[in-house]
Amino acid sequence: MTTSKTSTKSGPTAPLPFLGLACAVGVSTMYYNQPLLLEMSHSYGVTAGRVGFVAVATQVGYAIGLFTFVPLGDVLERRALMMRMYGAVTVALLLVALAPGLGWLIAGSLLLGLFASVTHVVLPIAPDLVSQEQRGRAIGTVMTGLLLGILLARTFAGWVSGIHGWRWVFVVAAVINGTFVPLIWKVMPKLPPKQQLRYADAMKSLWTLFRTQPLLRESSVVGALVFASFSCFWTTLAFLLQSHYGLGAGVAGTFGVVGAAGALVAPLAGRLSDRHGSRWVISLGMGLLAFSYILLWVEEPAGISTTFHIIALVVGVLVLDVGAQMTQVANQTRIFGLVPSARSRLNTVYMTVYFTGAAIGSALATMAWTHWKWNGVCCLAIGFIVLAGLRHAIGSRHAGEDHPVTSEEDLLLEA
Secondary structure, three states: OOOOOEOOOOOOOOOHHHHHHHHHHHHHOOOOOHHHHHHHHHHHOOOHHHHHHHHHHHHHHHHHHHHHOHHHHHOOOHHHHHHHHHHHHHHHHHHHHOOOOHHHHHHHHHHHHHHHOOHHHHHHHHHHHOOHHHHHHHHHHHHHHHHHHHHHHHHHHHHHHHHHOHHHHHHHHHHHHHHHHHHHHHHOOOOOOOEOOOHHHHHHHHHHHHHHOHHHHHHHHHHHHHHHHHHHHHHHHHHHHHHHHOOOHHHHHHHHHHHHHHHOOHHHHHHHHHHHOHHHHHHHHHHHHHHHHHHHOOOHHHOOOHHHHHHHHHHHHHHHHHHHHHHHHHHHHHHOOOOHHHHHHHHHHHHHHHHHHHHHHHHHHHHHHHHHHHHHHHHHHHHHHHHHHHHHHHHHHOOOOOOOOOOHHHHHHHO
């Protein structure tokens, strides 16, 4: 039988900046391949369209990991769980580095995404460390690390590959993740679950959360569509730079530095969510996303100078990342306030849908590039933003709908 007795929080707490570092280390492993796709296609003698499925496989693996591993954060002691998963990420990185063919590379990328979901075992710890009024600030602080990991991963990959080749990117990353395992043991306190809960019951409650929480459903769909749009750009950027200017992975990765400046908005987004409400921040974020694609959809061959086109891309990337990060922080701030004892499972539902959106965005962007080049990619990305805006507008009309299930007892009864 499952009991729902909630344990009180006691003992030392993990510092928020360290949680941000943990998120950065874990999530960065997913994005090393994006600026390297062109180099990988040359290594295996395949087309850009085929090698694009390396990025898709990583995101699909991540979505599966979110669904299967992240609920364990409500069931098991989280420090030990984190150590095991970072160890598994290390092994997966080495498999990718040693892949003898494209099929093996895709399989290794799937495993890498699967275990990199440890990031979202880490993230729900943040709101447990602060008062309800500071929830947005705490999430924003940890999200800064996560977002910097996403964006600077491309920079790291582009620079390392330029010196040693793309395989060494994953070797160095394996060393970093392996070193991080004992660091978790030293810095993190033990983090027992908030209640005694069986894994089977935790999994059953995922559907209950999705069914009974209208705000969770709305946030998941909006987040998935926004991230699909975001992924359209980053999946095809290397193709754009190569075809227009003959620029390689190093330059594509350097764009991550520009995006990293946008990631620094996450703490501000958290404070704005605490002050003005998450819905207001999401509206602002999606407006910025739409504007970013006006800048990104500047075509150099249409008589615009190369310098102006690059400047437009740089500014567009900055605005794109600011808009995406504001939307993400606000979405997670509001879902973590629904059922406090089920934060890992709330994050499971949200992030599974979210990264499914990313995988769809990457796959469709690769096909759009193959058939219609940059025009097709930008049209697709704007279409995702329009759909997200429509879902957000529908939610605004039903903003009075609140979460009918607020406790673990009610959740288990509903299940």
